[in-house]
Amino acid sequence: xxxxxxxxxxxxxxxxxxxxxxxxxxxxxxxxxxxxxxxxxxxxxxxxxxxxxxxxxxxxxxxxxxxxxxxxxxxxxxxxxxxxxxxxxxxxxxxxxxxxxxxxxxxxxxxxxxxxxxxxxxxxxxxxxxxxxxxxxxxxxxxxxxxxxxxxxxxxxxxxxxxxxxxxxxxxxxxxxxxxxxxxxxxxxxxxxxxxxxxxxxxxxxxxxxxxxxxxxxxxxxxxxxxxxxxxxxxxxxxxxxxxxxxxxxxxxxxxxxxxxxxxxxxxxxxxxxxxxxxxxxxxxxxxxxxxxxxxxxxxxxxxxxxxxxxxxxxxxxxxxxxxxxxxxxxxxxxxxxxxxxxxxxxxxxxxxxxxxxxxxxxxxxxxxxxxxxxxxxxxxxxxxxxxxxxxxxxxxxxxxxxxxxxxxxxxxxxxxxxxxxxxxxxxxxxxxxxxxxxxxxxxxxxxxxxxxxxxxxxxxxxxxxxxxxxxxxxxxxxxxxxxxxxxxxxxxxxxxxxxxxxxxxxxxxxxxxxxxxxxxxxxxxxxxxxxxxxxxxxxxxxxxxxxxxxxxxxxxxxxxxxxxxxxxxxxxxxxxxxxxxxxxxxxxxxxxxxxxxxxxxxxxxxxxxxxxxxxxxxxxxxxxxxxxxxx
Ligand code: GAL
Numbered sequence: 001x002x003x004x005x006x007x008x009x010x011x012x013x014x015x016x017x018x019x020x021x022x023x024x025x026x027x028x029x030x031x032x033x034x035x036x037x038x039x040x041x042x043x044x045x046x047x048x049x050x051x052x053x054x055x056x057x058x059x060x061x062x063x064x065x066x067x068x069x070x071x072x073x074x075x076x077x078x079x080x081x082x083x084x085x086x087x088x089x090x091x092x093x094x095x096x097x098x099x100x101x102x103x104x105x106x107x108x109x110x111x112x113x114x115x116x117x118x119x120x121x122x123x124x125x126x127x128x129x130x131x132x133x134x135x136x137x138x139x140x141x142x143x144x145x146x147x148x149x150x151x152x153x154x155x156x157x158x159x160x161x162x163x164x165x166x167x168x169x170x171x172x173x174x175x176x177x178x179x180x181x182x183x184x185x186x187x188x189x190x191x192x193x194x195x196x197x198x199x200x201x202x203x204x205x206x207x208x209x210x211x212x213x214x215x216x217x218x219x220x221x222x223x224x225x226x227x228x229x230x231x232x233x234x235x236x237x238x239x240x241x242x243x244x245x246x247x248x249x250x251x252x253x254x255x256x257x258x259x260x261x262x263x264x265x266x267x268x269x270x271x272x273x274x275x276x277x278x279x280x281x282x283x284x285x286x287x288x289x290x291x292x293x294x295x296x297x298x299x300x301x302x303x304x305x306x307x308x309x310x311x312x313x314x315x316x317x318x319x320x321x322x323x324x325x326x327x328x329x330x331x332x333x334x335x336x337x338x339x340x341x342x343x344x345x346x347x348x349x350x351x352x353x354x355x356x357x358x359x360x361x362x363x364x365x366x367x368x369x370x371x372x373x374x375x376x377x378x379x380x381x382x383x384x385x386x387x388x389x390x391x392x393x394x395x396x397x398x399x400x401x402x403x404x405x406x407x408x409x410x411x412x413x414x415x416x417x418x419x420x421x422x423x424x425x426x427x428x429x430x431x432x433x434x435x436x437x438x439x440x441x442x443x444x445x446x447x448x449x450x451x452x453x454x455x456x457x458x459x460x461x462x463x464x465x466x467x468x469x470x471x472x473x474x475x476x477x478x479x480x481x482x483x484x485x486x487x488x489x490x491x492x493x494x495x496x497x498x499x500x501x502x503x504x505x506x507x508x509x510x511x512x513x514x515x516x517x518x519x520x521x522x523x524x525x526x527x528x529x530x531x532x533x534x535x536x537x538x539x540x541x542x543x544x545x546x547x548x549x550x551x552x553x554x555x556x557x558x559x560x561x562x563x564x565x566x567x568x569x570x571x572x573x574x575x576x577x578x579x580x581x582x583x584x585x586x587x588x589x590x591x592x593x594x595x596x597x598x599x600x601x602x603x604x605x606x607x608x609x610x611x612x613x614x615x616x617x618x619x620x621x622x623x624x625x626x627x628x629x630x631x632x
Contacts, residue, residue: 001347001396003342003348003395004033004347005351006031007031007351007354008314008352008353009036009063010036010357011036011055011059013355014355016058018373019059019063020065023062027066027067029368033068033070034354035070036059036060036071036073037073037074037126038075038138038140039073040056042080043055046080053125053129056130060072060130060133071135071137071313072126073139074119074122074138074230076108076119076122076139076226077141078141079118087114087118089153090107090112090115091153092108092109092110093109094151095152095197096198105146106142106145107148109151109156110151110215110219111153111160113155119140120228120229127229127234131230131233135236136237137230138240138241139240140223142242143242144242150215150248152197156218157194160193160195161193164190171190178210205417206495206496216249217253219249223240224257227257239258239311240255241263241264241313242261242263242301244264244265244266245426247411251304252303258306259306260306261305262313263300263313264314265337267288268316268320269316273324276430287612288612289329289333291608292433292437294337294340296430298312299344299400299443300445303444303447308345310345311346311349312341312349313352314350314351314352315337316352316366318366318376318377319366320365321362322365331625333381334351334377334378335382335385336608339385339608339627340606342389342395343627344397344599351382354367354368354369355369356376366378396602398600400443400456401457402436402457402582402587403443403453404432404436404443404444404445404459404460404461405448405461405471406429406445406446406448407425407447409465410425410448410464410466413491413495419535421520422520422533425465431568432574435571435575435577436460439579439589439590440590441582442598448464449471450470450474451471453480456480457481457586458481458483459475459483461482462483462485465490465491466489466492466493467505476506481581482561482563484508485503485566487515487535489503489504490502509541509543510543513540515537515538518532518536520533524550525549526547526569526573527548527549528547528548530570530574531569532555532567532573533568536567537567539554539566541554543559544557545557563581565577575591595609595610595611596615597610603631605631608626609623609624
């Protein structure tokens with residue numbers, strides 16, 4: 001498949017007489033795609049029912065006349081001010097009970113029926129008018145960004161009660177499932193059940209977890225309405241642009257509704273804002289970004305998109321404006337990030353944005369053009385890639401040898417019951433991913449209900465708190481090395497401790513007799529070197545002990561192809577554990593230099609230097625911010 005480039009464009013921000021010139025410049029740069037429309041509601045419908053679609057029609061004509069393909073975004077992340085007048089209760093409400101205000105974006109509550117109908121209506125109207133003229137769609141913009149899926153509104157409360165009634169059918173069943181006899185929390189009617197905020201001390205964890213599941217379902221329901229509206233008029237593929245480390249809703253659920261998953265990649269913004277990197281690494285990678293964070297999301301969205309179809313919908317092109325500090329990327333990084341995405345299977349990488357906006361919130365956010373329309377630094381790098389992809393290496397994806405489970409429900413469960421500061425599911429999975437990548441291994445991220453693990457040599461499901469039946473059958477059927485733990489299959493679906501005690505995996509003689517969490521500043525040693533941190537389980541076992549603590553107590557055991565890891569290893573211990581597992585799986589783990597990462601496609605090996613200095617690797621001199629590729 002041909003790989004392409006694109007950009008995000010806001011015709012409503014610029015005088016109409018420059019659209020044609022912009023379009024020609026985009027095409028001349030070698031771009032294929034242009035995404036438009038996703039924040040334009042106040043111009044598409046300045047007053048209720050006053051539809052002003054002609055300008056968008058002309059913009060689409062101008063762009064397609066220049067040979068570009070249009071991705072049309074639905075404008076529902078930015079309902080205009082009149083919407084609030086029309087639906088005063090449409091605002092999302094925070095955990096303190098305060099409505100979020102108009103004046104930025106994403107202020108709506110997913111459970112508000114009136115707003116969902118408005119979102120369906122505008123989407124249907126756009127699809128009706130433009131369904132045959134655009135080449136792809138994007139629903140809304142970054143569900144969950146700015147913490148915007150969880151809402152404690154009256155609308156959410158009503159919908160949650162209905163959701164619970166459907167799920168449990170009777171309050172007796174709900175009381176039993178949640179364990180409401182504890183602290184006399186029993187209900188006799190679904191109408192008595194409030195949202196789990198503003199309680200005196202913590203609410204019942206089962207109550208919170210069901211609220212998180214409900215919240216995720218509301219996002220999926222909201223998205224499905226837009227998908228239905230589009231499908232009635234358009235055959236073009238539909239996508240949504242997810243955001244890095246947003247885990248408030250199940251992306252696999254939403255992803256199943258559409259053809260393409262896309263995500264918005266801001267490597268330098270993320271590094272300080274959400275990677276969890278050490279201060280030294282934040283300094284070292286300040287102009288390059290974390291070496292694994294983007295790759296993790298590339299691999300995740302390859303799994304979220306249908307048949308592995310995914311894009312980067314927004315690629316950082318220069319400094320952004322929203323992180324604690326906002327450095328410029330090292331020269332070459334914009335090209336580098338683009339190639340990294342292609343190496344992980346992206347069909348398209350689109351730069352955010354075409355021209356830097358000199359007004360409003362994102363004035364210091366770079367574009368491919370400066371506000372005065374002169375080329376910014378990223379422009380030449382995009383041009384370079386546009387030239388390079390004419391002679392593209394083979395990037396069709398092959399199954400990776402390693403599968404790593406990522407489960408949104410486990411994230412909610414860990415957040416609900418972390419048991420200790422710093423105990424975060426995403427971080428555990430991400431550190432495992434990092435460890436695998438440091439060994440030079442390519443990884444497929446897989447959903448928790450994967451029922452066929454054929455073709456994988458090494459399968460890991462750290463922290464997946466309630467294993468699904470399909471996955472349990474799949475690990476029973478595989479000969480691959482399987483590593484579970486810590487905290488894998490530790491809870492029932494209602495977040496209770498099951499009896500017999502966890503992990504209760506057939507063929508693995510392990511019983512978790514106690515868990516403890518450690519202060520973040522107090523890791524403890526493995527007997528063979530490295531530390532464990534944060535989470536530790538005491539286990540009873542007759543299996544072979546392959547890792548122990550300083551007193552000889554088991555920290556990791558193995559039986560046949562199953563291993564159980566009873567603690568959260570630091571990078572040193574992680575490397576030893578993963579190296580041993582990779583060798584047992586018949587793989588060839590390497591000890592890569594700190595800044596190098598490898599990605600294997602079906603026929604090509606890419607090597608990326610994330611460091612600020614050139615590195616000699618594998619017989620190649622890889623420049624700083626450089627990438628090389630050769631046949632695998
Ligand atoms: C994204 C968002 C864009 C823009 C960008 C700035 O999260 O989708 O609209 O705000 O960030 O980096």
